[in-house]
Amino acid sequence: MTFDLVENALHSLREAISYYTEADEGQNADQFKFSVLLTCHCAELLLKEILVRNHPALIYEDIDKIGNIDREADRQTVGYRLALLRVKNLCGVDLKQYEDYLVELGQTRNTVQHYKCVIDGVFYKSLLSKSFSAIEYLLLDVLHLNFEDYLSVISPDDIAFLHKDTKAYNARKSDIQKEFEQKTAIRYIIIYDAKTKFKPYCPICGTQFLAKGDGIEIHCKFCGANFDNYQDLCSQDRSCLNSFQALRDIGRRKGHLCMPIYPCPKCESKTVVYLPETATWECLSCGTEFSESIYCDECGEPMPADITQIAISDFDPDDYKKLCPECASKFASSDEYIDYTLN
Ligand SMILES: [Zn+2]
Ligand SMILES: [Zn+2]
Ligand SMILES: [Zn+2]
Numbered sequence: 001m002t003f004d005l006v007e008n009a010l011h012s013l014r015e016a017i018s019y020y021t022e023a024d025e026g027q028n029a030d031q032f033k034f035s036v037l038l039t040c041h042c043a044e045l046l047l048k049e050i051l052v053r054n055h056p057a058l059i060y061e062d063i064d065k066i067g068n069i070d071r072e073a074d075r076q077t078v079g080y081r082l083a084l085l086r087v088k089n090l091c092g093v094d095l096k097q098y099e100d101y102l103v104e105l106g107q108t109r110n111t112v113q114h115y116k117c118v119i120d121g122v123f124y125k126s127l128l129s130k131s132f133s134a135i136e137y138l139l140l141d142v143l144h145l146n147f148e149d150y151l152s153v154i155s156p157d158d159i160a161f162l163h164k165d166t167k168a169y170n171a172r173k174s175d176i177q178k179e180f181e182q183k184t185a186i187r188y189i190i191i192y193d194a195k196t197k198f199k200p201y202c203p204i205c206g207t208q209f210l211a212k213g214d215g216i217e218i219h220c221k222f223c224g225a226n227f228d229n230y231q232d233l234c235s236q237d238r239s240c241l242n243s244f245q246a247l248r249d250i251g252r253r254k255g256h257l258c259m260p261i262y263p264c265p266k267c268e269s270k271t272v273v274y275l276p277e278t279a280t281w282e283c284l285s286c287g288t289e290f291s292e293s294i295y296c297d298e299c300g301e302p303m304p305a306d307i308t309q310i311a312i313s314d315f316d317p318d319d320y321k322k323l324c325p326e327c328a329s330k331f332a333s334s335d336e337y338i339d340y341t342l343n
Contacts, residue, residue, distance in 0.1 A: 231287030
């Protein structure tokens with residue numbers, strides 16, 4: 001069985017999680033000790049993967065000497081602290097608040113490994129929560145990998161645990177929140193009507209931690225899922241999280257919106273909204289994009305050109321009116337349109 005760096009890292013993480021779950025703040029807090037060693041091992045390997053990706057030589061402690069040492073096994077690889085420094089200074093990775101967590105994890109690992117140590121369950125639990133959060137950041141945001149690609153080494157249960165364990169979960173959530181507040185990550189939002197903000201849900205993990213990715217349109221900070229665009233996101237939204245949210249959102253603002261809302265010809269939800277930034281229209285339920293506005297010849301309201309219906313005179317093809325869906329629905333019962341056909 002051979003593991004590459006990331007597989008090796010996640011294998012250690014799996015074991016770290018298993019010690020973490022067995023440990024108890026009071027009774028058998030000593031289990032945390034093994035969890036710290038393994039978590040630090042995992043972080044170290046992920047840092048090395050970042051180094052290797054930047055340049056294969058960066059993984060060796062003394063870059064200038066490696067040419068003289070033939071056997072790979074004789075070459076000394078970088079230690080944890082140096083790996084951390086190189087990732088930051090040579091690879092230019094912004095480690096954000098996670099740098100402090102990783103430094104603290106390394107220090108604690110040294111204490112555990114080399115000195116007499118006192119196991120304080122509460123301390124270890126919080127350190128490990130923060131460390132798991134840092135590991136997720138390295139894996140998902142820096143390396144752009146997913147746990148799902150490593151199911152042979154780490155099981156969905158372990159991943160679910162990482163997300164469900166309340167402390168780890170809350171640490172991760174508040175860290176992402178911090179990134180948004182400090183603007184080191186930009187939240188993905190849709191601005192509709194005049195300046196109403198719609199915060200979509202990630203269809204994979206159900207959180208609202210979607211960010212604008214680097215070269216990726218939408219990236220979930222929480223589970224690492226990537227989406228080409230909002231339509232792609234909606235196509236994976238099997239629980240209709242965004243459709244329900246859009247209907248609630250629009251319903252709550254009824255009477256306070258400047259622009260009309262239209263039913264979507266594709267998904268039939270009444271969630272086609274105006275996007276002021278592009279002056280086009282979009283369905284918040286299915287992500288279908290519509291063209292720029294034209295105006296209804298009957299009521300004068302703006303609408304996307306592609307949902308217009310046209311009433312043409314049966315006698316004169318130059319006599320026609322562009323109607324919004326609402327006016328078109330009144331068409332059949334109106335005397336005015338007796339000699340007109342609706343297209
Ligand atoms: Zn997600
Ligand atoms: Zn739609
Ligand atoms: Zn109209």
